[in-house]
Amino acid sequence: MKNKVEILVIGSGFGGAIAAKRLIEAGCDVLMLERGPWRDTVPNRSTGMTDLAPLPQGTKAFTHGLRSIRSHLFRGQLVLNRKGFVEAYRGRGINVICSSNVGGGSHIYAGMLARPSNPAYWDGRHPQLSKEGMEKYYAEVIDLLQARAATDEDRIPNSIGETNYDGKLSTAGLGNPLIGVLFPKQAGTASKIIDAHGIERWECEYRNNSVLGSPSGAKTTLDFSVVWPAMQQGLAVRDLCEAASIRKLKDTDPDGMRYAVHYRNHRNKTDEIILAKHVILAAGCLNTVRLLFKSRDIDRGLDGMPRLGLQFGTNGGYFALWKENSRNDLTEGLPLCGPFRSAGSTSQSVQVLRAAIQGIDDIPMPAVLRRWLHRNSFIVALGKDNNNGSMNMNYGKFRIIYDKRESSVYQEIDYEVKNIQRATGTKIYAPGSPVTVQPLGGACLGTSNADGVVDANGEVFDNPGLYVSDAAALPESPGRPPSLTIAAWSANVADRLIAKLESP
Numbered sequence: 001m002k003n004k005v006e007i008l009v010i011g012s013g014f015g016g017a018i019a020a021k022r023l024i025e026a027g028c029d030v031l032m033l034e035r036g037p038w039r040d041t042v043p044n045r046s047t048g049m050t051d052l053a054p055l056p057q058g059t060k061a062f063t064h065g066l067r068s069i070r071s072h073l074f075r076g077q078l079v080l081n082r083k084g085f086v087e088a089y090r091g092r093g094i095n096v097i098c099s100s101n102v103g104g105g106s107h108i109y110a111g112m113l114a115r116p117s118n119p120a121y122w123d124g125r126h127p128q129l130s131k132e133g134m135e136k137y138y139a140e141v142i143d144l145l146q147a148r149a150a151t152d153e154d155r156i157p158n159s160i161g162e163t164n165y166d167g168k169l170s171t172a173g174l175g176n177p178l179i180g181v182l183f184p185k186q187a188g189t190a191s192k193i194i195d196a197h198g199i200e201r202w203e204c205e206y207r208n209n210s211v212l213g214s215p216s217g218a219k220t221t222l223d224f225s226v227v228w229p230a231m232q233q234g235l236a237v238r239d240l241c242e243a244a245s246i247r248k249l250k251d252t253d254p255d256g257m258r259y260a261v262h263y264r265n266h267r268n269k270t271d272e273i274i275l276a277k278h279v280i281l282a283a284g285c286l287n288t289v290r291l292l293f294k295s296r297d298i299d300r301g302l303d304g305m306p307r308l309g310l311q312f313g314t315n316g317g318y319f320a321l322w323k324e325n326s327r328n329d330l331t332e333g334l335p336l337c338g339p340f341r342s343a344g345s346t347s348q349s350v351q352v353l354r355a356a357i358q359g360i361d362d363i364p365m366p367a368v369l370r371r372w373l374h375r376n377s378f379i380v381a382l383g384k385d386n387n388n389g390s391m392n393m394n395y396g397k398f399r400i401i402y403d404k405r406e407s408s409v410y411q412e413i414d415y416e417v418k419n420i421q422r423a424t425g426t427k428i429y430a431p432g433s434p435v436t437v438q439p440l441g442g443a444c445l446g447t448s449n450a451d452g453v454v455d456a457n458g459e460v461f462d463n464p465g466l467y468v469s470d471a472a473a474l475p476e477s478p479g480r481p482p483s484l485t486i487a488a489w490s491a492n493v494a495d496r497l498i499a500k501l502e503s504p
């Protein structure tokens, strides 16, 4: 097996998949390491791939739901199943959920794609970056994921228009987000289609495309839409391979290799090493920053990065149980519906959404519980927080510290949630510390070591040839679903590397 590569990409979510695709298309030699497995879905089966791991559907929710647990209280990770779906992290004042698959968070996410709330998000961050320069990437990713806004003609069950508590909830003036699912051509009839790459998938049936994955392929996940097509052009993918350490090579390598990446091959249960000229780190905010800390502070393989771990943000992530006791079957519809607010509220800064509890019909449980889950939902909110959390590594314990009282977005969310409870006569139960599914920052974009960890190329200031292309590099919360912005950043990192490689 090859042990040297021009470009090594760690992670296959929005930050990894988009960069790898562009680099392969430019003719680079690229290898991807992903700790999670390929998932058993209609599209992946149709590629002829074997050895697919189940999504946490039906009884597999119990065996393949949770992958691992991390906490600020102990070192390392408690791994329950290497092929499990979710990683849960408990920090001080914050809890984080992320996922583990080829295709990263695109399996668990709700498919909502949006630009930042501030249209000038990228302006003033770095002299080489601008809103105009980044806009082309947003447009390309929307096109690639074939995302569009839902319309009334789609006749989607349980839209807010249909479940607005006699007008007490409103979507007025809140915009209609883009959704990365395959909407049926004929509303109400989900057909199987074959896409431009010869991959089979089903149009959206509005029943099972949420946090337990999308077995039919109705949700446009990055595995079949980006990674697999890139493999047809030469991308090599090692799934179930978890990077453990990145070390700058001290001696000159005859082939110009600059980094050694040590990883655990969970398939063979062996520890392996790959050398690379360029390493693109895209393991998701939590794991990218953790890997950088471990590589620098414990393995002594990297230098500098004085601002590593700073500017951690939650994007105002909020997650709570919404006891609606609806007469409707709320599990039907898109994974997220909204944004909405209580009629009369003028808040524009926070977004409140209903998350349908989908995929529960095949999970063994008492009938009374199933009926109850069908009538209720989760309420999700987000908005721009102050990015004043921090991450660090202390005696091998990876810690995230966050205080929601320091970000007014949480007061706004609490206010909006109270209004919704009052207006609808329902109850909303939230944990004391927020749960975010959109962690970001910690290895942020800046102009130098004085204000960041990476430059406009995504390249780490003190470690040439090492790049961060995922959520960890975002210098501020977008205040809207972040995946589109992460994908745009990743495209920027790849294009700048391609330009560097092509320059004489």
Ligand SMILES: Cc1cc2nc3c(=O)[nH]c(=O)nc-3n(C[C@H](O)[C@H](O)[C@H](O)COP(=O)(O)OP(=O)(O)OC[C@H]3O[C@@H](n4cnc5c(N)ncnc54)[C@H](O)[C@@H]3O)c2cc1C
Binding pocket: 010, 011, 012, 013, 014, 015, 016, 033, 034, 035, 036, 097, 098, 099, 100, 101, 102, 103, 104, 105, 106, 108, 109, 110, 111, 112, 113, 114, 211, 241, 242, 243, 244, 282, 283, 284, 285, 287, 288, 291, 336, 437, 438, 439, 470, 471, 472, 480, 481, 482, 483, 484, 486
């Ligand atoms: C329930 C839920 C719903 C969401 N809904 C939305 C939504 O509707 N819209 C939106 O914009 N965002 C949504 N998000 C957030 C979104 O999923 C993340 O912001 C996004 O996936 C982050 O992209 P990333 O590339 O930074 O990381 P990820 O997509 O998490 O990708 C990181 C990848 O790296 C892999 N990895 C980690 N460590 C290692 C290692 N050491 N070695 C090798 N591989 C490694 C992981 O397994 C993973 O596959 C949601 C998230 C959740 C959990």
